[in-house]
Structure formats: C-alpha cells, structure tokens
Amino acid sequence: MLLKKIAHYLIMGLFCFTANFSMAQDQRVADSLVHIYQENKLEGIDKLKLLDELSFNELNDQILQIKYADEMIVLAKLNNDSLFLYRGYYSRGVGYQRQGELNKAISDFFRSLKIANNIKNKNSIGWEGTSYMSIGSVYNNMGNHVNSEKYYSIAIEKIRITKDSISLGSVLLNAGDASFNNNQYEKALQYFEEAGIIFENIGFKIGTAYNLGNIGMVYAEQGKDVIAEKNINEAILILEEIKDYYPISVYLTYMSEIYLRKKDYITAFNYAERSLELAQKYNLIEQIRDANHNLFELHELTGNYKDSNIFLKNYYIYRDSIVDIKTVEELADLRTKYEIEQNQKEANLKIAQKQIEVDLLDQQKKNQQLISLAIGIGLLLIIIVAIGLYRRNNFVNKAKLLVEKEKEKSDSLLLNILPEQTAEELKYKGKVQAKRFESVSVMFTDFKGFTQNSANLSPEKLVESVNYYYSKFDDIIDKYGLEKIKTMGDAYMCAGGLPFPTKDHPIQMVEAALEIAAFVNESKKTDPDAMSRFDIRIGINTGPVVAGVVGKKKFAYDIWGDTVNIASRMESNSEPGKVNISDNTYQLIKDQYQCSYRGEIDAKNKGMMKMYFVEGILQNQTSNAGV
Template sequence: MYQDYYGISDYLINIADIYSKRNDWPKAVHYAERSLELAQKYGLKEQVSVSNLKLSELYEKGGDTAKSLKYYKDHITYRDSVTNLKAVQQMADLRTNFEVSKKQVQVDLLKKDQEIQHLKTKRQRNLIYAIGFSSFLIILLALGLYRRYKFIKETKVIIEEEKKRSDTLLLNILPEETAQELKQNGRVEAKKFESVTVLFTDFKSFTHYANILPPEKLVESIDYYFSKFDAIMEKYGLEKIKTVGDSYMCAGGLPFPTKDHAEKMILAALEINDFVKRSLTDDSNCQTRFEIRIGINSGPVVAGVVGSKKFAYDIWGDTVNIASRMETNSEEGRINISENTYALIKDNFSCEYRGEIEVKNIGRMKMYFVNEIGSL
C-alpha cells in the first residue's frame, strides 16, 4: 500500500521539476511541498529526503538561502537515517547467518562424532571469513560516514561563504540597517528623516568630453573621481545614494539620525573639492581631468528601497530637489549651500553670502559659498 504513496510522492516531485524548468517557481515549490507532506504522513523516509533536497534546490534558485539551508539539512538527516537503517539491517543479516552457521555445526557434531575435527576447522574458517567480512563492511561504513561528514562540513562552509558574499554585495547596495530589514521582512518600510543634509556634485564640460572620448576612457576617468568620493563618504560616515552620469549624490543623517550631519557633509565637500583641484595638476595617470560644482541643502527627506529585483536605496523630497538646484547654481571649484544648511554650520565655518538668486521652479533663495579650510 505504501508503495502506491511512494509513487505518488515521486510523481509530485517530477511535476515540481517540470514547473521548475518552466521557471514557474511558486508552482514548483507547491508540488515539492505536497510531495514532502505525503512522504512524511506515510513514513517514506527515502522520499522525505528526496523532497527536502528538491525544496532546497528550489529555494536556492529563488534566492532564499535560509530556507534552502533548512531543507538541505532535513535532506541530509533523512538520507543518513535511511543509510544507517540499511547498514543495521546488513549487520543483523550477518549476525543471523553467523548464528545459523554455529547451530548447523552443533547439529553436525551430534550426528557425526567422526567429523568433529573437520567441522571445527570449517567453523573456524567460517568465523574468520565472517569476522573479516564484517570488519571490511565496518571499515567501508566508517569510510562512508567520514566522507559524508566531510562533505556536509565542506557544504556548510560553502553555504556560509556564499551567504557572506551575498551579505557583502547587499551592503554595497543598501545601508546595513536597511539590508537587515530587507533580509528579515522581505521588504523595507519607507522612513521619514526630519533633518538630513544632501550633497550633489557635477563635472564641468562632461557632456563635451562624453562626445569626444572613447567610452572606456570616459568611464575610467569617472571611476578615478568617484572611487575617491566613496572613500571620503566612508571617512565621514556619510551615505552614498547613487550616481547618475557624472552626478554624485550622497546624504548625511541617515539611516541613523545624527546631529552633526551638516558639518560632516561640509568637511567631506571641502575634501572632495580639494581632491578635484589637486587632480587638475596631477596627470600621472593620464586621466581626463574635470572641474567640479558642489551643491548642498539640509532638511527633511523620505528614504526607502525601490525595485523588486535590483534593489536601490533612494531619498525623495523638496530637500533633495533644492540640493540639486544648489549644485546647478554653484560655480566651478566652489561649494554652494542653502540657507537651511548655513543655519546649521555658520558657527563652525566661514561662509560668503551670495544674496538671493532665482531658482528654477522654486523662486528666489538665499545662497552661500563655503570658504576653503584655510579661511576658517
């Protein structure tokens, strides 16, 4: 009777394989789970092992490494259980054969006294063979268990390494707190931050160079600058948001609110500006050099993750739009800040009032240039 359920369970696994090849992951998982439930209900250990393995493969394909690892562990447990049961049965058969052999020798001794010596020799020979054969089986079993243990250990190491690599890649895309929330809940709730400082940069004449430089040379030059910008962001504990063409966007005061985000952003902006200026006279790497405009604004933003496959951490709000306008209205080699940012940093930095300047789609706004570090 159980053989019928075994066939049904195996049939469900085959259906799961078909949907998996069609990239219909939810149906594939559904039929694999049905196969597992049927095997567990009727105690089909071997089929339980097969179903767990299939679910592990499907969840690995779906990117859920935690569930994949869970089902893989269950697969190993049941597979070892089936293997151990067979080994015990083999040992029991050997023991039974040995006992039968002993009884047969005793019966033969009672029937024919004259064959006692012959039977003793035969029994000793059989005993040696049985012991040798049993020892051989035990050695094979021990070797098999050792290789299985080693395989499981190596597999765990590989899974851990892949998990670490996945976590590292995720942290390169999202802030640590946001990445943890995404892994735990499968999604990220948008959050409002009341006080954040946003910075935009833009290279002068980039469009002109983009039309005349080979693509690989252009990308190499941009990477030269953006790699340094990334290092500066990390130095001051600021968050890189994204790059669009030659524009670099970052923010301070998120995902963890801080009181000194504006000051840190000004220090980072000064260091970026200094690096770009020094690069104009340094042609050691034969890179194309640019001049830069920098704009900064402070205020509330909404932050969250967009996308379901290629995740991207982004921020929205008028604060972001005004920061972009600060960059547009800046000058080459200068750091242009809004009145909001000026109010936060005026006690610690020397600034130059520019007056009220017309801003596209916003109106007239007060702007300030931040002086170089030497002028503080």
C-alpha cells in the first residue's frame, strides 16, 4: 500500500551529485526556499539547483511540485544540462504518480531512464536504478506483481553496485511493499528487516518512519494489532515532525481498521476522519478514495445508512477519477512498438542507401561503355549524338524551369497554411509527426456582438470587415514572431513558442495582444459611423500543448491540450478592449507589465481560476515592439 509514493520520497538526489542537494526530503526546506523563488533573481545553474530543491522537498502540493519540475525541464533544455533534465522528468513523474496520473508518471520515468542510459558516467548506474525502481512502483500500483518484481530486482542489482546506503534501503523498502501487496508477508518482512538495519545505522529518519509504518501494516494484516499499532504510532510521530502527510493519511486508515476489528467504533471513526481530513487538505486522490470507503463501512456497520450512502457515493466518484491502469500498460506497449519501428526505419534506410550506391556504380559502367562505343563509331555519329544532346538539353532546361516555377507556387501556398518546419516535414515524409511543446503561449480573440451586428450587414460588407481586422492581426503576429493557428468565424487563434521553442513567447504574445486591442479601439475612432466596426475580447494562457497536422486534404496545422482550452476560457471571461490572462501567463510576465488581479472567476468546465487584466508595461521597462 505505502509503495504508492515511498520510492519518490527517498530516492531523488541521492546518487553522488556534486551540487549541494538535500539528502532527505523535508517540507520545511521547500517552505524556506519559496521566498527565494518568488524573488526570481537566480539564473542558469543556480536557478536549476533551486527548482530541484523545491520539487524534491515539496511533499504536500503535487500541482506545485509538477510546476517546479516543468520549469526545471525547460531551463535544463535551454542550458543543455542532462543531469537536471533527468531530475526534472523524474521529479515530475513523482508528482504525477502522487496525483494518480499513472500514464503521465510512467512516461516521465521512461524519459529519465533514457537520459541516464545516454549519459554513461560514474553516477549514471545509480540514476538508472532509481528509474527502474520507479517503474516498478507504478506496476505495483497497477497490481502487476510480475513486472513489479522484475523492475525492482533490476533496481536492487544496480543500486547495490553504487554502495549508496539510503538508496539501497529505499529500494528494499519498496520491494518489501510490493511483496506485502501480493500477500507475501514473510518475504516483505525480510526486505523491511534489511532496510531497517540500513536506515538505523545511518540515522535516516524518514526511511526509519516508512519502515516502521510498513512493518506495522504487515502486522495489522496478520491480526497482530498491538505491535502493529505500536509501529504505526512511532512512524506517525516522525512523519508529523517533518510534515510528510501522505503516509500519515495511509497509516491512519490502517489504525482505523485495527480499532474496527476491536469493535471500538469511536476510535475507528476518529482515525478514519483524520485520514480523510489530511487527504482532502493535500488533494491526495487515492487516499481520499480509501478514506471514504473506510467511513462507508464504519457507518454501515453502526447502522447509519444515510451517511454510509454519502461516503459510498464519494468513494465511487474518486475511484472513477483515477486514471485506468490499462492506459499505463498500453502506453508501455506503444513505447516498445515505437522503438521497434524506429529501428526498422533505420535498417531500411541503410538498405536503401546501399542500393543507391550499387545503382550508381552500374550506371557509371554503362556510361563508360556508351562513351567507348560512341568514339568507335566515328565523327559522324558523334555529331549526330551531339545534336541530339543539344536538343535534349534545351528540352530538359525548359522542363526544369517549368517544374521550378510550379514548385515555388506549391511551396508558397504550403508555407501560407503551415509553419516552415512543418511544411518541410510534410513534403519530405508525406506526413507530420505530432510534437509536444512544454511551454507555449496561446491567444484567442473574439468580436463582441458579432452575430447580432453581422445580421445588419451584407455578406460582402461582412467579409470586407473581417478581412480588415484579420489582415492587420496577421501583420502584428508576424511582427512579434508568433504563429497564426486558425480563424473560426469571428474568432482568431495564434500561438507563441512553436514550432521553435523560445524564452520570451509570453512577453511577445502580450505585446501583440495590447497592439491588437489598440488597433481595434483606434479603428472605431477613425470610422465611428461604419457598421463594420466592433469591440474585441482577448484571452491568453501559457502551458504545454501538442501540435500537428490533421486530415489528408486541405491540411490544417492545429494545437491541442488543456492549455488551449484555458486560453479560450480567458477570452470568454474577458471584457471588451481588455487583455485577460491566466495565472500561468501572469507569473511569466508580471515583472514587465502592470496587471490588475480580478480574483478567482468560474470558468466553464474548469472551475474557479485566477485571472488578470494587463494594464500596460511597467514604467521601468521598455517595450519589445519591433522585435
């Protein structure tokens, strides 16, 4: 049970890294570093170290942990730093697993494993062991005990080589938890006994706490309630000291079950309610589910059927919200299939290259034979051949010019609807591989009252009016190096940070949005009586997206993801003439722009979200116009 997160609390940062990383997780460390992060004064390697410490020690807020890891991944890529890229993917995988998003977690763990395999230095074997252990932990969550034991065995083998006591104790602890989940209690206790000796010898508090709690759970399952309660209470005291609340929530559930077996319902209720309270406070989805189920059983046993139905309903809600484990297995299968296909493509390419070389050699031999034959035939035949070649050369040149003109036309048309990089991929491969971009700014615009006002315009006048605005919008986004995605009636959509990742896309997007708003406002003043002038709403959000080309005809380059949906909600909740941005975008531009906080606003299908109006550039900043 406790394997749900133990690997990730103990392993991050333990394999002989040269920087001053923490040797054990501690929420108090993350809390103490927040003000440094908020000052936003660090850069380069110092910023990477800070983000690593924050993501490593953030135990209670998975969303915040993932945010720190996302920033670390982006910055590590910009600095070409493999170590922090490995740690960024690994830490983000930890956050996703704690949220119950197993498909995202295993994807990031595989990425970290690939990086470790490619680094090949004295520390990489330990990093590989960490990744193998995490993959094993996901399979343990899934109930796939065969694969879980397989990956744990590889992890133990590699980590023993590193002589790293904390890491070895951690993987033994998790392997024991996997055996516990498979009802192999004696085997689990053997693992825990070895892990406990290691942790006690080095004075590793958090490892000792988890080991005590796990042993307590084994004894609880065996009905040895007194010794189980003693071990679990000792574990809770240590975990409360370091503010690590997830395992406390798990242990409280077990304490509730112990007292339920004793028919001490009051104490059982007390432990179950404390477990639910902690799980809800820190958004621990799986434990919210388990605590609701525990309270359902308690109320049903005590005859309180009204409340038992409420907790049963909540249990089903949270059970169904956790990602289907089959998704994770299918993802692993897809990764294996993809690697096989890539290897096959490389093999096919080598075969094709060899065939081309053979054909060229054959062609050269044939040409030499033709030349010898032509010389032997005599001057007359040479003249005839020369005349024929001259005419053929003229024909080929004319045909080549015609082909080049048509190619230029088709290239120009393709570049008008697709980014250059995407167009090149489509021409040479015949298809476009969808790509994920970790940081993209997305903008939506929409004309207020367009449907009502357009009813009073002729179709010709309506098209003229929309073209008037969109032509200027196109010029503005080109000016700031942004990418137009599409138009949908009176809605205009563009993005920054793709197809080539950039650092300043949030700034450029806000600059473009302010210029569009100013242009629309000025248009009303210069032509106040025209029926073709409108007010505009603008919304911006920043985050990860997937981009690609859809369809076989009339290709369309598009982007997908929650980032796009939130950007649309920013626009629909904006006001005429205003640029409304999400909290994600605000955190990236707040040092250069004056923004007014609107509070948390209910966004359709998204719940309450923080929103800000961009009022203008700060007085001590200069505009990026013309960049």
